Amino acid sequence: MTARLLRLRFLGLLVAGIWIVLDQISKTWAQSNLMGHPRFLFGHVGFELIYNSGFAFGIASGSSAIITIFGLIVSAGLIFALWRTSRRTIALGIGLVLGGALGNVVDRLFRHNGGAVIDFIHSGFWQTFNLADMGVVVGLIVIMVGSRQRQVSSSSNR
Template sequence: MSDDRPPEESQADTADPANPTTPSPSPAPRRLPVLLALAAVVLGLDLLTKTLAVAHLTPGDPVPIIGDFARLSLVRNPGAAFSMATGMTWLLTLVAVAVVIGVIRIGRTMRSLWWAIGLGLVLGGALGNLVDRLFRAPGPLQGHVVDFVAIGWWPVFNVADSAIVCGAISLVVLTLFGFEPNGTRVGRGEQDSASEGSAT
């Protein structure tokens, strides 16, 4: 049996792995620092705006911004985002803790920039409301979240609520279009991962 092979194939088999003639694209970098940095920005902005709202707003005395459509109205919310599940404060606190842990675990190996942004918004918002539940009255695990933005008929909300909703919507869109947390895209494999890595 002849062992003759085309020169290109023989060279590919015997090439030095440390110095390949056509190196494979390097994977995109891990995005945990981006995720944590964005979460820290959201958390800081949420805490700052809540502190200002508590200091300058009075419950039941809304401040109009655009007539009656947009106004600042201080509300202490024992429930979830947009005043839902108001009788389950302790359970919502535990859910928030689970969300924080889950996001950080996913973020440790994540390579998609867009997933990092979406999860960073969710993590920052979850931490913002979690701080209220742990440290505000009436006590740990029972703390009421400070809401102060009222738009039209929409329930009063805060920066953390907005970040959670925007982050969740972005993650749904990414999933629908096949973008994976590892930087690849369903049906395209490593191509998108390599593109994202070269973009940075």
């Protein structure tokens, strides 16, 4: 294994770890400061504490155990993918998705919310979400862009 590949793996795991910590700090803040007291910055945009026992958008509410197992399986797959990548952009994206997935798994396993995750970022035009959710979405976009860049550069080399 080359030093470059080790650095890529470390980058992905470091990003995941940082994202988990930021997510948990933000959820602790939300739980301490928003219980029964939403804070709207302008209009309906702001912070409002809700507990989500389902997937994104409340799909499969009440299926926390199944969702936790699914999150752990996905996380294992992401670690496997991280070990196989040789691209910095992809490693970064995987780290964000992994951090987001594990951030929500941590909520389900270690917070006493009946298996629910803490959502608190309220946009007014989208479902309420958290930093873990942002990590998953932004990470997937980074992976898609990174994959597309490789395809474009490969196509132009033909």
